[in-house]
Structures are given as C-alpha cells and as structure tokens.
Amino acid sequence: MRIGAFIPELLRHLFKKPATVDYPFKKLSPPEGFRGTPYLHPETCIVCRACERDCPAEAIEIVELSAAEKRFRLTIHNDRCIHCAQCVDSCPTDAMRMDDKYEIAAFSRWDLKAAWEYVRAVVKPKAPAPAPAAPAPSANPPSDNG
Amino acid sequence: MKVQIPIGPQHPALKEPIGLRMTVEGEVIHDADLRLGYNHRGVEKVAEGRSYIQNLYLTERICGICSHSHSTTFAQGAEILFEIVPPKRGQFLRYLVSELERVHSHLLWLGVAGHEAGFDSFFMYVWRDREIVMDILEMISGNRVHYAINTIGGVRRDIDEAQRTKILDLLAVLRARTSFYLNLGTTEPSFVGRLAGVGYLSKEDAMSLCAVGPTARASNVPRDVRKDDPYGIYDEVPFEVCTADTCDVLGRTVVRIKEVLQSYDIMEYLLRNLPAGPVAVKAPRRPKPGEIVSRYEAPRGENIHYIKSNGTDKPERLKVRAPTLGNYAATIAMLKKGFIADIPLIFAAIDPCICCAERSVELVDSRSGRPSVVRWSELRRMAGRRAARDSKKRNVEWPL
Numbered sequence: 080m081r082i083g084a085f086i087p088e089l090l091r092h093l094f095k096k097p098a099t100v101d102y103p104f105k106k107l108s109p110p111e112g113f114r115g116t117p118y119l120h121p122e123t124c125i126v127c128r129a130c131e132r133d134c135p136a137e138a139i140e141i142v143e144l145s146a147a148e149k150r151f152r153l154t155i156h157n158d159r160c161i162h163c164a165q166c167v168d169s170c171p172t173d174a175m176r177m178d179d180k181y182e183i184a185a186f187s188r189w190d191l192k193a194a195w196e197y198v199r200a201v202v203k204p205k206a207p208a209p210a211p212a213a214p215a216p217s218a219n220p221p222s223d224n225g
Numbered sequence: 226m227k228v229q230i231p232i233g234p235q236h237p238a239l240k241e242p243i244g245l246r247m248t249v250e251g252e253v254i255h256d257a258d259l260r261l262g263y264n265h266r267g268v269e270k271v272a273e274g275r276s277y278i279q280n281l282y283l284t285e286r287i288c289g290i291c292s293h294s295h296s297t298t299f300a301q302g303a304e305i306l307f308e309i310v311p312p313k314r315g316q317f318l319r320y321l322v323s324e325l326e327r328v329h330s331h332l333l334w335l336g337v338a339g340h341e342a343g344f345d346s347f348f349m350y351v352w353r354d355r356e357i358v359m360d361i362l363e364m365i366s367g368n369r370v371h372y373a374i375n376t377i378g379g380v381r382r383d384i385d386e387a388q389r390t391k392i393l394d395l396l397a398v399l400r401a402r403t404s405f406y407l408n409l410g411t412t413e414p415s416f417v418g419r420l421a422g423v424g425y426l427s428k429e430d431a432m433s434l435c436a437v438g439p440t441a442r443a444s445n446v447p448r449d450v451r452k453d454d455p456y457g458i459y460d461e462v463p464f465e466v467c468t469a470d471t472c473d474v475l476g477r478t479v480v481r482i483k484e485v486l487q488s489y490d491i492m493e494y495l496l497r498n499l500p501a502g503p504v505a506v507k508a509p510r511r512p513k514p515g516e517i518v519s520r521y522e523a524p525r526g527e528n529i530h531y532i533k534s535n536g537t538d539k540p541e542r543l544k545v546r547a548p549t550l551g552n553y554a555a556t557i558a559m560l561k562k563g564f565i566a567d568i569p570l571i572f573a574a575i576d577p578c579i580c581c582a583e584r585s586v587e588l589v590d591s592r593s594g595r596p597s598v599v600r601w602s603e604l605r606r607m608a609g610r611r612a613a614r615d616s617k618k619r620n621v622e623w624p625l
Contacts, residue, residue, distance in 0.1 A: 083413075084409055084412035084413045085344075085346060085347065085409060085413060088350070088405075089346055098353045098356070109363075110360075110363055110364045110367070111364075112364075112367045112382065113363070113367050113368070114367040114368050114373070132276075133276070133278050133279065134279070135275065135278075135279040135280075135281075135282035135283060136282075161282060161286075161371070162368065162371075163282045163371070163373045164367070164373065164381075165278065165279075165282065165373075168376070168381060177367075
C-alpha cells in the first residue's frame with residue numbers, strides 16, 4: 080500500500096485539455112441516427128393514423144378539416160413528445176422523420192406545437208389506391224384527344 | 226438517551242425523496258424506519274390504459290438509469306404472451322445494450338460511492354470515463370438515457386460493421402480504465418479504510434431479508450438471475466457471478482468493479498459472435514389471454530414484471546417489482562449499529578432508485594412488523610402509568 084495512489088493520475092491530467100467543451104460557444108454534433116424532434120413530410124402522409132395510435136405520449140393529433148377535399152391537419156405536441164421515434168417506426172410511407180435538433184426549449188408550451196395542413200397523399204396505398212388512380216388515366220386521354 | 230432523527234423526505238444526502246427515521250443513542254443508530262410513498266407516480270395504473278407498444282416506452286420511464294432493464298423485462302414478458310421469439314441478432318443487440326447499461330450504472334455508482342466517501346477526484350474521473358459508455362449507447366440507439374432500442378419482437382436498430390469495431394475499440398479503453406480503478410482500490414488505503422466495515426450485512430441476513438443484486442452478492446450470496454434462471458442469450462454466454470465475502474460497502478464496491486469487468490467480457494463475446502440476420506420480427510397487436518412473470522437481472526438486482534393479458538391490445542394488469550424495493554429490508558439491517566455519519570454511504574451502497582420502487586405505499590411498524598392504531602384514551606392511560614412508574618420525574622421543578 081502507498082499513500083496517495085491517485086496523485087500521479089491527477090498531476091498527469093494537469094497538462095491535458097479538459098474533457099468537457101465550452102457548451103454555448105462550442106457544440107458537439109449529435110451522432111448519426113440521433114432522435115431529435117419528429118416532423119412530417121406531408122407529401123407522403125396517407126393519414127393511416129398509425130403514428131397517432133402508437134404514440135406513447137399521445138402527442139400526435141390528426142383532425143379532418145374537410146372530408147370532401149380530404150384535407151387533414153396533423154399537430155405534433157412537442158411539449159408532450161418523449162422523442163422515442165415510435166411514429167417514425169410505425170409510419171408505413173416514411174412520412175414521419177426525425178431531425179437532429181437538440182436545443183428545443185421554448186418559453187411557452189404553445190410555441191412547441193407544430194402543425195401541418197395537407198391533402199391526403201395517395202402513395203401506393205392498399206385499399207384507396209385504385210379509386211383515385213383509375214379516374215386519372217381516364218381523365219387524361221380525353222384531354223389528349225381534345 | 227435515545228433520540229429520533231428524521232432524514233428526508235428531502236435531504237442533501239439523498240438524491241430522491243424518502244423518509245428515514247433513525248433512533249439513535251449518541252452517534253450509534255439503534256433502530257431505523259423507512260417511509261416510502263413520496264414519489265408515487267401511478268405507472269401501473271397508466272399501463273392498463275395503453276397498448277403494449279406504448280407501454281414499452283412507459284416502462285422505460287420507470288427508471289432513469291436502468292431504463293433498458295424495465296423495457297426489456299416488459300418486452301420479454303410480452304413476447305411470451307404474443308408467442309413470438311426475437312431473432313438471434315436482435316437478442317444479441319438487446320443484451321449488448323443491457324450490459325452497456327450495467328457498465329454505465331455501476332460506473333455511476335462507483336462515482337457516487339467515491340463522492341459519499343469523500344474521494345471527489347475519483348468521482349470526477351469515473352464519471353468522465355462513464356461518458357464513453359454513454360457515447361456508445363447514444364451511437365447505437367440515438368439517445369443517451371432512454372435508449373428505446375426494444376420493440377416487441379426484437380430491437381429497433383441494427384449496428385453496422387464500423388460501429389461494431391468502434392465499440393470494441395472503446396471497450397478496450399474502458400477495460401484499461403476499470404483495471405486502473407480496481408488496482409486503485411488495493412493501493413489507496415484511505416479509500417479502503419473509509420469503506421471497510423461500514424454497513425455490515427451478514428450472509429444469513431442477506432438470505433433471510435431477500436437482498437438482491439450486488440447487495441446480496443457482496444454478502445457472499447451468489448444470486449444472479451442471469452445464472453440462476455437464464456433468460457435470452459445468457460445460457461450460452463460465458464461469465465461468472467462475482468461475489469465478495471466482506472459483507473460491507475467495500476465488498477459492494479469490489480463486486481461492482483468485478484461485474485463491470487465481466488460485462489466487458491460478455492459484450493466482447495456478443496460483438497465477436499454477432500450473428501447475421503434480421504433484428505426483429507413483426508408482432509401482432511393482440512396477445513392471447515394469459516399471464517406471465519418476467520425476470521431480469523438489472524444493475525441493482527432482480528427486476529420482476531408481472532403482466533396479465535385479457536386478449537385485448539392493452540394489458541389488464543402490470544405489476545413491477547423494482548430491485549430497490551427488495552433491498553430496503555436489508556438496508557434497515559445494515560443501518561443498525563452503524564454511525565449517523567455513515568448513513569449516506571450505507572444508503573448509497575444499495576444504489577437506491579427510489580422512484581422505481583414507488584409502487585404502493587406501505588407503512589410498517591419497525592418493531593412488530595404491522596401498523597397499529599392506538600386510541601386516545603389508551604394513550605392517556607399509558608401516560609398515567611408511565612408517570613406513576615417514573616418517580617424521578619415527579620420532583621422535577623419548573624425551570625422558570
């Protein structure tokens with residue numbers, strides 16, 4: 080046994096640079112695949128509501144604005160979001176994605192809400208695919224002819 | 226003269242709210258009593274209203290340090306109810322994260338032990354090295370604390386070859402650092418002197434009070450779910466159950482350092498023998514009706530989840546027994562005959578995670594083991610009897 084076995088280790092580190100960074104001035108970049116904040120890619124959303132159903136924090140809300148126009152509003156309540164990225168996993172059309180922002184504090188929880196208003200997409204869906212796809216070719220040939 | 230000292234619910238020595246009531250004579254603790262229930266969150270009730278996939282993230286939030294333990298315990302149980310088996314690669318990755326979590330939890334504890342023992346430079350260096358584990362976890366899962374790597378039927382993310390080699394390199398660094406701390410324990414007499422003999426828990430007490438995890442293993446009880454009732458891939462992974470026979474805080478420190486070294490071995494085995502293939506299978510939404518008890522060796526000890534399914538997409542009942550709850554009875558035995566100054570160290574030595582253990586509130590009389598209600602009239606009669614018996618107090622003069 081010897082007294083002060085840790086002292087050489089401490090002295091060695093006097094000449095090393097610190098293990099931490101000066102945070103607000105210097106920032107570490109998050110790794111690839113970092114789970115930041117979810118956002119919607121409305122062009123591919125087919126409103127299957129899988130994200131709304133699977134969200135553990137019930138942070139996703141989908142409201143139908145107009146049944147005729149098939150317009151919907153998707154709100155992500157980021158004040159409730161727990162950043163688990165389950166919505167990204169549940170999404171069948173890759174419409175939900177995660178960014179890599181990590182400084183997401185706000186002064187009010189209302190500032191944290193993100194909403195998208197969009198028309199339901201028809202990207203290779205199962206049941207509603209033939210219905211909008213069928214009129215499209217039939218609509219095009221007359222215009223070509225005319 | 227016996228004095229009762231309340232420590233907590235809010236106290237600088239405690240990281241989380243818990244009420245400790247010590248009956249002391251001078252500096253020596255004669256009796257200790259624990260009051261729980263300051264951090265009850267109703268997780269079990271919330272779980273009854275959520276689907277299995279949502280509950281995976283809910284159970285992860287039972288604990289901030291062993292988050293993966295709870296979600297794995299839940300996923301293991303749910304997978305049996307769903308009658309699916311995760312693929313081999315998925316299991317290897319799941320238990321790789323388990324072992325990483327064990328390393329990060331034990332290094333965190335070592336730092337806390339150093340801090341409570343008054344060895345703050347040790348605390349800072351250990352926590353600096355712990356950042357390596359946190360970085361690995363962030364790289365694998367995308368987050369530092371709540372990894373959310375589990376899904377019912379496997380894991381959610383795969384690792385590639387570059388990540389695999391990087392983890393192996395970082396593990397070599399960690400192994401060198403941990404060996405340094407292991408040697409430090411034998412060469413730093415003041416640190417050893419502070420930990421030795423504090424919080425004695427005999428082997429018989431550890432057995433009879435059902436201590437779990439490193440607390441039991443430090444009292445030479447080789448109790449480890451990974452060995453006793455192997456789940457997942459632990460029946461094919463070679464490792465040893467680490468024990469110590471000093472039965473004190475020093476033993477708990479040694480057990481944890483040894484376990485960290487064992488975890489490196491397990492992780493290297495998992496990474497070198499990582500099978501190819503998918504990481505998850507698709508799970509149905511509704512399990513068959515039934516019930517299951519799932520066991521898991523968390524960093525703090527045995528973690529138990531009981532899940533009852535009624536055939537819907539939500540569990541009918543979820544019961545969680547966090548390892549800290551299993552160690553409370555042993556803590557009382559450790560505190561007895563100890564010194565007041567050792568309370569933070571003894572209490573920290575079980576690595577308490579109080580909000581994990583807050584399932585139900587139970588008030589137990591420390592002597593008889595059952596709560597008692599005394600009537601006002603009975604109290605007055607007792608006071609009269611006591612006054613008659615105690616003749617000295619009768620001729621006490623009013624001081625003013």
